[in-house]
Amino acid sequence: DAGITQSPRYKITETGRQVTLMCHQTWSHSYMFWYRQDLGHGLRLIYYSAAADITDKGEVPDGYVVSRSKTENFPLTLESATRSQTSVYFCASKGQGAANEKLFFGSGTQLSVL
Amino acid sequence: QKEVEQDPGPLSVPEGAIVSLNCTYSNSAFQYFMWYRQYSRKGPELLMYTYSSGNKEDGRFTAQVDKSSKYISLFIRDSQPSDSATYLCAMSGERDNFNKFYFGSGTKLNVKP
Numbered sequence: 001d002a003g004i005t006q007s008p009r010y011k012i013t014e015t016g017r018q019v020t021l022m023c024h025q026t027w028s029h030s031y032m033f034w035y036r037q038d039l040g041h042g043l044r045l046i047y048y049s050a051a052a053d054i055t056d057k058g059e060v061p062d063g064y065v066v067s068r069s070k071t072e073n074f075p076l077t078l079e080s081a082t083r084s085q086t087s088v089y090f091c092a093s094k095g096q097g098a099a100n101e102k103l104f105f106g107s108g109t110q111l112s113v114l
Numbered sequence: 115q116k117e118v119e120q121d122p123g124p125l126s127v128p129e130g131a132i133v134s135l136n137c138t139y140s141n142s143a144f145q146y147f148m149w150y151r152q153y154s155r156k157g158p159e160l161l162m163y164t165y166s167s168g169n170k171e172d173g174r175f176t177a178q179v180d181k182s183s184k185y186i187s188l189f190i191r192d193s194q195p196s197d198s199a200t201y202l203c204a205m206s207g208e209r210d211n212f213n214k215f216y217f218g219s220g221t222k223l224n225v226k227p
Contacts, residue, residue: 031213042219043158043202050213090157101146101165101206103215105157 003027006091006106014114019078021109023091030096032074033103034058034066036087043090049074081113117141120203120218129227133190137203137218140184144216145207147179149188152200152220161201162188193225 004025013019023032034046035058045058047066055066063085065077074093078085091106120137127133135149146165150158162177164170164186170177176189186205190197203218 043217045214048213102148102160102163103158103204104160105150107157108155110155 004091004093004104004106006089006109008109009107010110010112012112012114013081015082016080019081019111021076021078021089021091021111023074023076023106025072025074025091025093025104027093027095027104028071029093029104030071031094032068033092033094034064034074034076035090035092036060037090037108038087046076046089078111081111083113085111086113087111117216118203118205118218121221122219124222124224126224126226127193129193129195129225131193131225133188133193133197133223133225135188135190135201135203135221135223137186137205138184139186139205139216141205141216142181142184143207144181144205146205147177147186148204148206149175149177150202150204151197152202154199158202190223193223195225195227198223198225 007022033048035043037043044060049055049068052071068074089109092103094103118139149162151161152158164177164179167179167181174191178187200220200222202220204215206215
């Protein structure tokens with residue numbers, strides 16, 4: 001089915017480990033985004049990408065790395081996980097142009113760092 | 115001051131009630147206004163999308179934008195228990211910064227049967 005899918009749905013890891021969260025979209029949307037959602041902070045932008053091989057920092061990029069070698073995939077890597085990175089992570093995408101100012105979200109990955 | 119302010123609730127109403135959810139914002143450059151519905155442990159789902167000022171209706175949902183007051187609203191008529199969720203407002207459209215979306219913190223709605 002068309003849409004945006006995230007994996008894994010749940011992940012438990014330990015501090016210091018590297019973790020990669022996957023995001024795949026089938027709409028051929030140009031833009032993809034990673035947000036984290038925490039109580040008291042709402043949705044905060046980590047990184048976004050305007051196209052393959054073009055990425056830029058958001059509001060809270062420290063400790064995260066992204067890549068976008070293919071339009072449809074936008075993985076998020078926590079290089080050395082910390083407890084403060086325990087959160088729910090959402091990937092989102094949107095099309096290009098002023099008529100496409102709508103974000104579509106995946107179902108999220110709940111990450112616990114112990 | 116936050117760019118977007120939204121009362122977190124929770125808001126509890128009986129089934130069949132009319133629900134009014136609101137957001138205020140400070141940036142007059144915003145042009146695109148969205149409402150998302152988020153069920154527990156799910157991703158936000160786009161509910162309504164409006165460009166500039168005015169009203170938009172879709173079934174039991176009506177979105178209103180008043181740019182002069184920097185105020186947006188979502189009305190839910192004949193509310194149902196299935197409407198129980200957190201509702202997030204979002205806006206975008208700053209000149210030279212189209213990719214930045216600003217979200218409210220969300221209002222939790224509970225519709226009691």
